[in-house]
Amino acid sequence: MERKYLLGNEAIAHACIESGVDFVSGYPGTPSSEVIDTLRIRPDRTAYIEWSVNEKVALENALAAAWCGLRALCTMKHVGLNVAADPLMTSAYTGVTGGLVILSADDPFAHSSQNEQDTRCYAHFARVPCLDPASVQEAHDMIPEAFQLSEELGLPVIFRPTTRICHSKGDVQLGSAVTSTRKGEFHKDPRQYVVIPAHTRILHKKLNEKQPVIRKKLVEKGFNRCQVRGNTAIIASGIAASYVQELLPAGVSFMKIGAYPIDEDWLGEFVRKHEKVLVIEELAPEVEEVVRQVAGIVPVFGKKNGYAPYEGELSPTAVVAIMEKAGFLRKNPFPPVQPVPDVPARPPILCAGCLHRSVFYAMKKVYRDAIYPSDIGCYTLGLQLGAVDTTICMGASITVASGIAHSGEPRDVVCTIGDSTFLHTGIQGLLNAVYNGANMTVIILDNRITAMTGHQPNPNTGTTACGVESPPVSLEAICRACGVTFVESIDSYDVTGFVNLLQEAKKRKGVRVIIAKQMCVIMARRTGVKRGRYMVDTNACTGCGTCVRFGCPAIEFADEKARINELCNGCAVCADLCPVAAIVREGKK
């Protein structure tokens, strides 16, 4: 038994190996991505591992493996579960024979997400168990239990870590790796796997009958536990339970919720032993609603009466504020402090030499007064360059563009979408736009990798998750097959060529597609591409600021002159833009 300092996601991945996982699928999404990334690079891996093209595809694959009796893991971020919601809801009816664990990582405070939805609500909705760890060690320890629970109940189990679990670290006590001897075998049973109305009505009843069993089991397994220590009580779940435990005053009872659905009889008994109860949980009032149902005359403090926030993530400071307001803490152990004012912000920014920056530059030059729907990826950072007008969810750049184009908006519509996002849910939108005759331009930002989440391969990369060569996919051919007649590919760094191509596209009607190709600059560096750096000839520089406005982090401005710093990756786009040719390659003056 080894102890290691691990990232939450690495600990979860290790626990999957300790559970003898057979089948792994998922789509990358912060904060979930490192689970599969850890599994897929292990030289001793025995499980089948795939990066799927989207979460629905991933879950259906994993479900099928679990129907064949295998232990299957499917990972995604919380919003990915929306994409996978269709199979999720009915998989609760069909159930599973092998263990199926669906890891859906929530992101309170939306550190890297478009919303703060709560996966526990999906578990409630689908009526499947949900595990909610409070620490990295607990996340690790819960995984083998999750597989076992899934097999015992014959139901998918949702595992819901949050950012502060996935991207936390801790010294973790690990177990031994287990090599599975299971072989998948599908036993035909149409009453289980063919959800025609006659079958599904019966399956629905069976699912409902399982509920009391689930609730009792979760208490028996010790996921939900309590300690009576006084007349008042705090009930907390997830990472918030860790914060509360550090701050818990003597003589206050504590209940930790780590799994749903909560057994109401057990909960009611605890609550009624107290004069007042405070519920502390992140995001939706999932625990609080059940507490209120069973509390009777015991006063409950929580989100619903304004003592705790519905939004954002909790922290020790936030938990102290809630406890103070509800009268559970006499003295604030953390005297408030103020950050130093007016420190200029340092938000994330497109890398020096990023292929997206030059595309946005050309796009804005040709389509000056246009609408720019965009999508989910590093390129959402184009917002800082005024090149992103909408972002809602994966694949929605093309559909929002066609919707705007059909709405009578007189301006041009030019949307941007990355290759991985296009393959995730963009193709359907393109097919629809062509079919319905939209007038719009689509720019596919093709860096041949899923960059934002940590450079995972996709069907456009040429390798699978485990590094096996895969058949080449032609984005051009896909677009043509959707019915697009104007499909052109170009090097993203060729700004002049790009401007000319966009001018050509602008003259046309219908859906036009431009595929902007260039390697992600981080991948280029990792694979040893050396382009040489560029520098400013200060004698030639007029200080006009054209290059500075390009927004590259390698370009600084001091003493009325531009200067290129050590971040330069040699894309040479700024050299193209400089009106007086003052930017030259280092050593080639």
Place this chain on the structure above:
Amino acid sequence: MSGSFDILIVGIGGQGTILASNILGEACLIENRHIKGAETHGMAQRGGSVESHIRIGGEFGPMITPGQADLLISFDLLEALRYSHYLKKGGKMVVNSHLVLPTSVYTQKLTAPSEAEIIAALKKHPLCLLDADSLAVEAGSPLSANVVMLGAASSVMPLKPESLLEAVKRLVPKKTVEINVKAFEAGRALGGKC
């Protein structure tokens, strides 16, 4: 309250804060101590401000509360200023004198404090200011600046320098062990004088 020793490491995405956190974690394992941490991953790393929370001896949550950190290690001057309120009274600061201004300062013509102004503001706390970039270059690679910083901070951390050095050897790429050992020692020599 837990009796943890709380260290906040801050910098700019790409400067090696995650490796620094892993080295501290490994050193804790060597000394058989508990440790908790939290850090920035994902797109937020792309040249943005990043923070890594480390709680040596931590038993509960991974997050350090503002005003409670025992030590702030900053890989950039401006980031030291941004996170200085995390330090508790008497908390120490080990700061790289290198300053990278955010691109927004140039593109949006924002005013940024000068190096002298930043240093004056940081001096409210016990401050160890060093040119980690130059020391790293001298050690053999500019990439070893993060290890220089750990060396400089080693005298104020509740971990034995031998444990830290062993952790450095285990975690840096094999080819760079020698460089990083030099980097650690260079930082340690300077940090001892702060």
